[in-house]
Amino acid sequence: MVSADTPVTQQIGYGLFMSVAHLAWFALAATLFSNQSLRARLLQRQAVLNKVIGTVLVGLGMALALTPSIQ
Structure with a gap:
């Protein structure tokens, strides 16, 4: 988890990883679902x-x- 104590460089790395992962997933989905068959x-x-x-x-x-809810 990212907290206020997480170094900025590590936070940027997490952000870049998430951005690249989402880009790859949506590119794959778009490529697959544009296949007519x-x-x-x-x-x-x-x-x-x-x-x-x-x-x-x-x-x-x-x-x-x-x-059960945790209180």
Whole structure:
């Protein structure tokens, strides 16, 4: 974690790393999803994919709701 005591050079390094990591991820995603055959296959399975993602999110929400709060 970055705190007020973290050296400025290390904070800059963390910032640069996060910027490069995000740039790489979004460049990869844009490259993959601009591929017409991959995009067509994903669109064919969109309903199933949405249900799977929805189920995962509901499960995470239930786990969060049932977790005892720390005071």
